[in-house]
Amino acid sequence: MLKTYLKEIRERALKAKDKPAILGPDIDLEPYMRTIEETPIDDLEKLPDEIKENILYSGITPSENDKAGTYFQINHSVVYEKLQEIYKGKLEIMSIQEALEKYEWLENYYSRLIPPDTDKYTAWAEIKPTGGYFIRVFKGQKVEHPVQSCLYIKEGNISQNVHNIIIVEEGAEVFVTTGCLTHLKDQPGIHIGISEFYVKKGGKLYFTMIHNWSEEFHVRPRTAVLVEEGGVFINNYVTLKPVKSIQSYPTVYVRKGAIARLYSIIYGRKDSYIDLGGRLIFEEEDAKGEIVSRIIANDSSKIYSRSEIIGKAKGTKGFLDCRGILLSKSSQIVAVPILDAQHPESELSHEAAIGPINEEEIEYLTTRGFDKDEAMSTITRGFLSLEIPGLPKVAKEQINYAVAQLEKAGL
Amino acid sequence: MTEMLRVENLRVEIKEETILDGLNFSLEEGVHVLLGPNGTGKSTLLGTIMGLHKYKVSGKVYFYGEDITDLTPDQRFKKGIFLAYQLPPAVRGVRLKDILKKILNIDPKKDLPVEIYNYLKSLDLDETFLEREINYGFSGGERKKSEILQLLLAKPKLALLDEPDSGVDIDSLKLIGEALRKIAKESNLLIVTHNLKILDYVVPDSVIVLLDGKFVYKDGLEIIHQIEERGYDYVRRLVYAQNLS
Ligand SMILES: Nc1ncnc2c1ncn2[C@@H]1O[C@H](COP(=O)(O)OP(=O)(O)OP(=O)(O)O)[C@@H](O)[C@H]1O
Numbered sequence A: 001m002l003k004t005y006l007k008e009i010r011e012r013a014l015k016a017k018d019k020p021a022i023l024g025p026d027i028d029l030e031p032y033m034r035t036i037e038e039t040p041i042d043d044l045e046k047l048p049d050e051i052k053e054n055i056l057y058s059g060i061t062p063s064e065n066d067k068a069g070t071y072f073q074i075n076h077s078v079v080y081e082k083l084q085e086i087y088k089g090k091l092e093i094m095s096i097q098e099a100l101e102k103y104e105w106l107e108n109y110y111s112r113l114i115p116p117d118t119d120k121y122t123a124w125a126e127i128k129p130t131g132g133y134f135i136r137v138f139k140g141q142k143v144e145h146p147v148q149s150c151l152y153i154k155e156g157n158i159s160q161n162v163h164n165i166i167i168v169e170e171g172a173e174v175f176v177t178t179g180c181l182t183h184l185k186d187q188p189g190i191h192i193g194i195s196e197f198y199v200k201k202g203g204k205l206y207f208t209m210i211h212n213w214s215e216e217f218h219v220r221p222r223t224a225v226l227v228e229e230g231g232v233f234i235n236n237y238v239t240l241k242p243v244k245s246i247q248s249y250p251t252v253y254v255r256k257g258a259i260a261r262l263y264s265i266i267y268g269r270k271d272s273y274i275d276l277g278g279r280l281i282f283e284e285e286d287a288k289g290e291i292v293s294r295i296i297a298n299d300s301s302k303i304y305s306r307s308e309i310i311g312k313a314k315g316t317k318g319f320l321d322c323r324g325i326l327l328s329k330s331s332q333i334v335a336v337p338i339l340d341a342q343h344p345e346s347e348l349s350h351e352a353a354i355g356p357i358n359e360e361e362i363e364y365l366t367t368r369g370f371d372k373d374e375a376m377s378t379i380t381r382g383f384l385s386l387e388i389p390g391l392p393k394v395a396k397e398q399i400n401y402a403v404a405q406l407e408k409a410g411l
Numbered sequence B: 001m002t003e004m005l006r007v008e009n010l011r012v013e014i015k016e017e018t019i020l021d022g023l024n025f026s027l028e029e030g031v032h033v034l035l036g037p038n039g040t041g042k043s044t045l046l047g048t049i050m051g052l053h054k055y056k057v058s059g060k061v062y063f064y065g066e067d068i069t070d071l072t073p074d075q076r077f078k079k080g081i082f083l084a085y086q087l088p089p090a091v092r093g094v095r096l097k098d099i100l101k102k103i104l105n106i107d108p109k110k111d112l113p114v115e116i117y118n119y120l121k122s123l124d125l126d127e128t129f130l131e132r133e134i135n136y137g138f139s140g141g142e143r144k145k146s147e148i149l150q151l152l153l154a155k156p157k158l159a160l161l162d163e164p165d166s167g168v169d170i171d172s173l174k175l176i177g178e179a180l181r182k183i184a185k186e187s188n189l190l191i192v193t194h195n196l197k198i199l200d201y202v203v204p205d206s207v208i209v210l211l212d213g214k215f216v217y218k219d220g221l222e223i224i225h226q227i228e229e230r231g232y233d234y235v236r237r238l239v240y241a242q243n244l245s
């Protein structure tokens, strides 16, 4: 019974409400746990201008022409959800609360990949849930246009605790873009995001998450993904704006012959504390994947990049690639690559390099007419644009779009 | 004839080591070849004329009478000096086309002019070459061609060519030679080479030989044959004899 299951989950959560996370600065959450209501809208164009402009930085567009559907949440309320007419019957989008009311079988998915008592963040997301999306793509359906979801905070001193679930059924395919952001400047806030994604046999999930938080925000995503036989999961993560702290360590369980690739682009500014990991667990034969990170640390930012690949079966193959540039004396990048082979026929490798922008490269560009600042920003932009063979076009466009938007805003 | 380049008492140090030690010479307009044994400082000299800042420089460099000693490479580029590198570095994430647009001073969002395809063709390069990250994974010959392509678009007053012909196959040498012939019609050239074949395409007005980072021996074309036959020691003896007298 879903009801009894949820009760159990809640009880486990309550016991962990003060349990600090293993990584990242500890936060006292309780003062932020109040709820506020927003009124739904019937058209994204009716959003306040401030929000409409800001969401562009996260790749979310008010016009939905090239989108399959939209989920839009402000603070603690779903203000808008819509599926384009032509996609009805191919997939469904709703809030997690609606889904829990509708589907008894969610018991088999909800909190199954991420135990509620993992730490105080998973616990509070359960104790005081304030939204999150549920997206299910039906068997064999290929959704050509991306689904966009936006988790927006416009009120200070609150915590947004979302629980998201995506299910890509057998042989189905979908792109999902999530923008998580605020326009607040001086007010503190918290975003906790539990995300559990299930990619069934032969399914494909291309997921892009763009974070645009602000200097007083703490962000604690908790993500786990199960990729079943022959499935594909591609994750792009971009964060380019200053933030108080982010700590996250997504885990992907990769089954037989499946592929998982995690890409992240991180630009640390001001006194941002960013601790981002990625873990691929190759559970069955021929699972493959890579984790690629591009990091720039400026001002007095501190960035941890942890990546981990665990090879448990025959024919598994993984690669880590982490490159970082330090732009200031008071910034820091710590790359922590872990390769853990547990089968003699698992093949894992890594490359990591951190350093300043090569003087000779800057100089070469200056001999072509770039002044020194232009040369540095051209190289920086090139570094972030992430030339990855095989990266899907849509994902690439989204990344480039986000980078370009930030440049316009004077990155 | 007009004096194009003049170097006065040029001293260049890299990491506390003196590479060029008190050079003096001047060049008129035209095509000049710079010869000299390996490690004698030819690349360093071209880099210094371009204004690369890894060097500690004293002395003066004049370009058409103007003191350019304190100008940065981009300022010198704008004055019309272009350096085709011996070993250009790879710059990840920056494409050849991005650089060509900068050279042509056109908006990065606009397309390259169509003439570019003729230039590519003249060097037997594919248009996909434009999309490649500059010098990343380029073969030796491709690097040289990319430098020449950039030079063709830059149309500088002075082209500094650091071994444009080394490591290129016979067919490519021909294409590069033809390109240089074309460039020489509008630009002054200072070419460093070890392979005198390139001189079938551009006929030098003068030859300068750099020895031990200290001496510049300037002569006509005949010296080339002497060097071919007797090696650099022949020039060294000439220079030292000259300096004694
Ligand atoms: N960055 C550097 N650090 C240390 N030494 C250097 C550096 N660059 C050049 N040198 C030294 O300066 C000297 C001159 O080098 P340069 O490259 O100018 O010679 P070259 O005449 O161009 O030689 P080649 O014909 O082999 O290209 C060499 O001894 C070289 O090792």
Ligand SMILES: [Mg+2]
Pocket: B042, B043, B044, B086, B162
């Ligand atoms: Mg050299």
